[in-house]
Amino acid sequence: MTEKIIEKDFYTQDAVSLAKSLLGKLLVRKYNNGEKRYFIITETEAYLGVEDKACHCSKGKTERTKVMYEEGGTIYIYLIYGMYWMLNIVSGKKDKPEAVLIRGIAEISEYGKLIKHYDGPGKAGKVLEISKDLFNGQKIYNKTTGLFISVPQYKISFKMEQLPRVGINYAGEPWISKPWRFVAKEITLQQ
DNA sequence: CCAGTGATCAGG
């Protein structure tokens, strides 16, 4: 697998366009034992600043949310329900708190064959073996951190679905209805 | 349908 890492500038776009752009990109995880695995990003959600009542930053800057105020490309990780590590990529400019939640990934082999889907952010976090200690505040465009995003060498085709976000009923309207969840369907790879 | 599980945060 050749790795064409995506540069820092890519992450300065707003969270909604970044959420779309990340579909079909390759998430590379180099584990502590040296093993390397490859995952296509298949589902994302955008969280858009202090106004968005579904966004953690709607309550302002806290110990947890401070990394969302960093520049685009910063990794934001938090624990939910005491069990699941959620992986987010901060987007936009410094001091504009936006992020994209990675909700689904599909593992592919080194030769571009689909292996397994991990549908759901908790499952994705588990297979990636991420945690706050390991990656929170790191940069996703830094190839040395063990978790980075690149352009896949294989041509990937899919249909994009746009849906409301899940698990945010507490946010109220209009935020519940914002179609800021993006799913890649019918994924095929050409070698 | 619902319990598990612990960091985080507002409030005293």
Added chain:
DNA sequence: CTGATCACTGGA
């Protein structure tokens, strides 16, 4: 310090 909440998942 305490109690409530939670961008979820897996098993009745």
